[in-house]
Amino acid sequence: MDNSYAESAGRAVLEMMQREWEPLSQGELDQRLDQAVEDILEANLLSKIQGDAAPINMQLSQKVQEDPQMQNQIQTEVIGITVPPVEQESEAQPSGCPENSTVQYIMNLLQNSNSKYNQSRMAGRARLSLSHTVLLSLTLLSKRLSYRSVSTTFRLEKGNIHRIFFSFCERVNILQDQKITWPTGINAVENLPPLSSLLRKARGLEEKGVPRVLGVLGHTRIPIRLPIGKQDVESMVPELKRMKREAHPDSWLNLELVCNHKGRLMHCRISKGSDLDRASNLRDKLKQHPEMVPPGTCLVARVGYPASAQILTPYVVGRGSRENLYNRSLEAHFEVLDQAVADLKARFQRLRYLDMGNYERAKAVVLTACILHNVFIDMGDVRKGQVEREAGPQEDEEEGDCDEEGVRRREAIADLLYKELESGTT
Known part of the structure; x- marks a missing residue:
């Protein structure tokens, strides 16, 4: 009896976590640990590079002070890494995103939409610009890609991609009465x-x-x-099989x-x-x-x-x-x-x-x-x-x-x- 209570309590906790963080899994936790290790290694690497590049930094510091926009360019030249930009005050098309009429068209539709995701977000979590949000979300919708593969492309953890994707869905859902019309x-x-x-x-x-x-x-x-x-684990069948009665x-x-x-x-x-x-x-x-x-x-x-x-x-x-x-x-x-x-x-x-x-x-x-x-x-x-x-079932419909x-x-x-x-x- 005690085991059944413990199992029920465990399932309740998992369901509560899933509602907030779906589709978090053991793999997601492993990725976060891997990401944390990568962040530490990258920080050490940056510290070493910055130490080796001290003469260069001294020459460039004055230019950075005069033109703060050069900071990202300098970081790219010294480190050799280009990171998709997080959301800025302006929603202009980022330089790292190719011109795309589809993305721009959908961006224009969403400009005036209101969403609770627009007003609040978890501290410490990067939020993409609107153009990258549209591009990421269309990628997830149009292809059956895993969150892990998309996270690699956009350099974001899966949990953050999950939130960005559903903020996009919420903003598009507001357009239902405008786009699905009788x-x-x-x-x-x-x-x-x-x-x-x-x-x-x-x-x-x-x-x-x-x-x-x-x-x-x-x-x-x-x-x-x-x-x-x-879920009945013992009777689960591959997802590609046709659904039966x-x-x-x-x-x-x-x-x-x-x-x-x-x-x-x-x-x-x-x-x-x-x-x-x-x-x-x-x-x-x-x-x-x-x-x-x-x-x-x-x-x-x-x-x-x-x-x-x-x-x-x-x-x-x-x-x-x-x-x-x-x-x-x-x-x-x-x-x-x-x-x-x-x-x-x-x-x-x-x-x-x-x-x-x-x-x-x-x-x-x-x-x-x-x-x-x-x-x-x-x-x-x-x-x-x-x-x-x-x-x-399609046959013998009454x-x-x-x-x-x-x-x-x-x-x-x-x-x-x-x-x-x-x-x-x-």
Whole structure:
């Protein structure tokens, strides 16, 4: 009994430390010890070099007094080491960082953001300039690099990189309402694709009641590390294996998305894997605010999502020609969402597995990637990813909640499409 209490107390302490210092580990402690030894050796080396270079220093001291900015240059020439600068009062692009339009664009977006990380930081911890913060954070998001390798590149300890990265995520998250926006006005109905591309006279069907597609609703899963206390060490499997039905629900996040025909995100909602809700909150919001889906438009979603007047879903598999034509018309739009998800994960490869057991921080990273996905689209920087079959169960999905109005609209649209097919206009 005493051992179980001690084990529970130990896990509680580890979880508390992890919330503050994640992803600190034994390796992190070893690196700090190594860094401390390196600092001592470097200090001894500097002392020796400074002693050997006394005549040089005497000649340069006067110049340093006249021009303090020469100090870093002199240090580089004498020691032969160039260190990335810590944050200065000015947020100008550091001389050690190459010109990069992407970094500059994101810097401009963040200039006016407010964050508690901007006002306070732990004493003695270096803080990078905004340009280096953006560069470091984009590096962590876009590649599955370890904190150790990044710490070597930027000459910072892992714990400090961790804090810098999450300060960046927090500042980007503030931009959610600015960058992930639902289309309104003329933008909501302009250049929308027809529901069906299988019929030659698809455009003429709009007058008969076949809508255009405002957006595609769907979801993807983001694997994360199980929190301490929920891990079963004996049954752990490699992270690259596909998630199975029996996987622990806390081993992933659900990312609910709506994208337009260009792959730009109009809506995103991040929840725990144990959350089985399929867009019921969004459905209720659309009912309360019907202007979000203007007349003559709709959202489309796969089987399992709620069908309503605003959201069209397919029939279950195994119906007749009329239902199959309707289903095939919707399927082309699902490919748009699949491609958007592939693009998101191709650009931000860290989303393939988030090695963190803290839900709120994992959520902040995923939201950061979604916001930046739209930022890159706005910049005209599109990266095409390879569409993969979604991990987890996809077969035998049951039909989601269907209200009467949604059923009637689906039936009416299916009838219109099939009549057009029978008339020989395909």
